[in-house]
Amino acid sequence: MTLRLAALFAKELRSLFASPIAYVVLTAYVALSGVYFFQHLLNYNRLLFVFQGEKLGSSGFDSGTIPLQVNSLNELFIPAANDFSLFLLAVLPLVTMRVFCEERTQGTDELLLTTPLRTWEVVLAKHATTYFFVMIMIAASAIYPAIVVTRSQLGLEHLLALYLGQLSYGVAIAAIGLACSSLTHSQLVAAMIAYAIPFALLDFAWLEPQLSESAAALLREVALLGHLQSFTRGVIELRHIVYFAGGTLLGLVVSMASLELARAR
Amino acid sequence: MSAKVEAKAVHKRFGEHVALRDFTLEVEPGEVFGLIGPNGAGKTTFLRILAGYRLPTSGDVRVDGVSVVHERTRVQERLGYVCEQPKLYADHTVLAFLRLMGRLRGLSGGRLAQAVERGVERFALGEVRSRRIGVLSKGFRQRVSLAQALLHDPPLLVIDEPTVGLDPRQQLELRGIIRSFGGDHTVLLCTHQLSEAEAICNRVALLERGELVRVTTAEQIRSGPGLEELFLDSTLQAATGEESR
Secondary structure (H helix, E strand, O other): OHHHHHHHHHHHHHHHHHOHHHHHHHHHHHHHHHHHHHHHHHHHHHHHHHHHHHHHHHHOOOHHHOOOOOOHHHHHHHHHHHHHHHHHHHHHHHHHHHHHHHHHHOOHHHHHOOOOOOHHHHHHHHHHHHHHHHHHHHHHOOHHHHHHHHOOOOOHHHHHHHHHHHHHHHHHHHHHHHHHHHHOOOHHHHHHHHHHHHHHHOOOOOOHHHOOHHHHHHHHHHOHHHHHHHHHOOOOOHHHHHHHHHHHHHHHHHHHHHHHHHHHO | OOOOEEEEEEEEEEOOEEEEEEEEEEEOOOOEEEEEOOOOOOHHHHHHHHOOOOOOOEEEEEEOOEEOOOOHHHHHHOEEEEOOOOOOOOOOEHHHHHHHHHHHOOOOHHHHHHHHHHHHHHOOOHHHOOOEHHHOOHHHHHHHHHHHHOOOOOOEEEEEOOOOOOOHHHHHHHHHHHHHHEOOEEEEEEEOOHHHHHHHOOEEEEEEOOEEEEEEEHHHHHHOOOHHHHHHHHHHHHHHHHHHO
16 A cells, blocks of 8 residues: 555656646745745845934944834744745645646546555545645745744744644645646636635635624634734644644545546546 | 456446446456447446446446455456556656556566566567657557556456557557457457457457447357448347337
8 A cells, every 4th residue: 555655656746847837836936935035124124224223323223222013023024924825825726736637638547546546545645745845845935934033033933833834724725726626627727716715715804894703703713814824923723733734634535525426427 | 367257237327328228248257358339339438337447327347256336446456457549647658657557556576577577578668668658659558558457467458449540560469469368367348340359359249329239259250140240230220229219
């Protein structure tokens, strides 16, 4: 079983990196993250100069003049992490859309599904490959927050919390995207649904004033960003991990059910 | 080592369309058995059910008594499947592809290396072993497809339209190869080409609109009116029956 899974994992990895999409997506994600991180860094520096400049004339550098809320966590770490998560959401469906669809449109699913692999093995190998790619993407962008951590009072635990959050979130988004890919023959349709679901769940703050307190509280539990922001602030809570793990599990289950249904159709 | 195949009351429906209707068939170990019939007769549907790619709506197919409905992977371990128009991983080289398919069937180490080497030799793939499958001719791709199906030396070989799209020389070559599998393996194939069925098979079943019309042996074909006449006669009878219904 392990051998078969490993063989399929290697095959999926090979297919992923045989297509230019993987390189384009990886480059786009790292480049966008870098550009926006640099932009936040410039803004943060500008703010520091503004606040320090008020006192520079008389007594030189005085960090006491900088308001407490203007710090690297609020001005750099959190906005950059929010951007990273949006970029992940923007590029991941481009990777996930092909995983099951391509196999179907090229007819190679007939070859794969007539080997003695269980459905869960096929699904797990395909999901695991994509999760691995998510890990590569996130690791490639780690250099930027790592700079903040080494040049500020923020501890390593902040970086770890941020990356645990980004990974849980990225894997859940990928799992939903893969489930979409397993449901349709069209890569375009798979990508559109994979965009629509996370974007619809992103944030409900705009809707809350129209709702009762209990309904608003329920929506806060459903919203993606709320769960992610806790990690960004350096807080690791089990309920947020369970939320993303639940999304991942849902993606896996839908993919498996979809393959089984296709067999019965 | 060959397998017995038993299909019992197999029914397959795609929406309103009935692809197989109460289809019952027995294939004895070591036979080269052909399924013939016009387009849409249900030949490919039956092979796909047997190979575990599709589930029947009702009924069952057993290979050596093992049910494809209840123990799909156990049946798949006992068969090699060659689908119509070989659909292979075009970005793999022949060797990489054969290694992958061997691993997916549980082979590893020395057994895998031996099986791949045997496949390359048996199907004369030596000159293309390092080429990408995507650039190979149809004939070579068909050979690669057969080689992957036989890597684990299965007792049952299932082939869908083995020679479609090949030139006459390749067709002859491939028919010879398939014929040579009989005895050691059970071979179940479907084809549009009556001459092919006549040349390769020990027995032939004629399907028409998802139903088994008749089963005939090679001797009956050779001593009787020939497969072409039987085919036309049976399809005509089926069409007349359909009209009078």
